[in-house]
Amino acid sequence: MFRCRFFGSPIATAVLVVAVWQTGSARGWAQSNIITPQGDFEARDVFTHLDPKGMDVWGDYIALYDSGELKVYNRFTEDTVYDLGDPMYYSGDSYNSFVTFEPGGDALWVGYTVGGNVDDRIYRVALEDATWTYKATLPANFDLAFRGDTPYVSGLNSTTLGGPNSIWQLDVSGDSNHTLVADVGGFAAGLAFDAGGNLYYATNFGADDWLVRLSADQVAEGGKTFDDAELLASIPYPGTAVNVDSANNVVVTYNEILYPSWHQQSSTLALWNSGSGLSVVGDVGENHWYTFVKSLGNVNQGGVMYLADGGAWNAPVLGIAEIRVPEPTSLLMLLCGAVVGMMGFGRRRKRRTME
Secondary structure, rough: OOOOOOOOOHHHHHHHHHHHHHHHHHOOOOOOOEEEEEOEEEEEEEOOOOOOEEEEEOOOEEEEEEOEEEEEEEOOOEEEEEEEEEOOOOOEEEEEEEEEEEOOOOOOEEEEEEEHOOOEEEEEOOOOOOOOEEEEOOOEEEEEEEEEEEEEEEEEHHHOOOOEEEEEEOOOOOOOOOEEEEEEEOOOOOOOOOOOOEEEEOOOOOOOOEEEEEOHHHHHOOEHHHHHEEEEEEEEEEEEEEEEEEEEEEEEEEEEEEEEEEEEEEEEEEEOOOOOOEEEEEEEOOOOOEEEEEEEEOOOOOOOEEEOOOOOEEEEEOOOEEEOOOOOOOHHHHHHHHHHHHHHHHHHHHHHHOO
């Protein structure tokens, strides 16, 4: 009589362990209230007890600004590593506009806007001693990114609402005499640089929006306009943030909104590279508003993205989304190797028995 010797064998045990582990791992990445991923991407929500405004990542750290305080966390355990407080420079309404790690990860640059944009300050915060150092004032500042060691900021640099939005090389001498890099128009949005010093920006015109690039030489020359930029991809709705990963993939967020009611219809996270153009990573329906997105590594090969969602007016979405393309882990590879090894051992044993 034929008897199956697979079930109950060490091989079956190893296969069962792999299956259970895969199921548990998938379950941990199966749900997100912030994004419905597409294609190979998966997502989960982290830091769901917070409503972050500014956000950035560096190494094992993630910096989040929530409830008027800046903290740096271990992004794996969610434990607080640095409690940095706030500068407490303004007694009225003030809003955090950005949080950016400086190169090296030893400090954060933090921007604020206040009512009337009359005193919109930017600080450098040292992690080790929580020292807040005033660096500059730039009215209606929105985002900051480094090109080498030099900070650049997007925003109006004007107290006139509706003035021309631009990108500026930040003057940190104390005079706040910022250098115009490009007048990009529209509402303010995020900016990012690649390793070669090229500048990326997603326009926020309200219609006919684009992901654009200014070359490193153009950035150095300054005084550019939207017409000088290279048009990389048309985006269907106004852009909010961009980020460039280690492989020069450009991550971009854009949001659909109905004017003049300002009803938030949908939000999308997309990815652009020179080989395949623009593709959607994931999206979500109404009453969401994607703000900043940050990446570590190559997001197509083992890297990760962190996405902040501001939510609808007076209805915040808690936490941030962590998004990745799953890869086989060392545990999975080890178990699969054990299965293959045991199968080979079984074949050798059968041969010896037959001989």
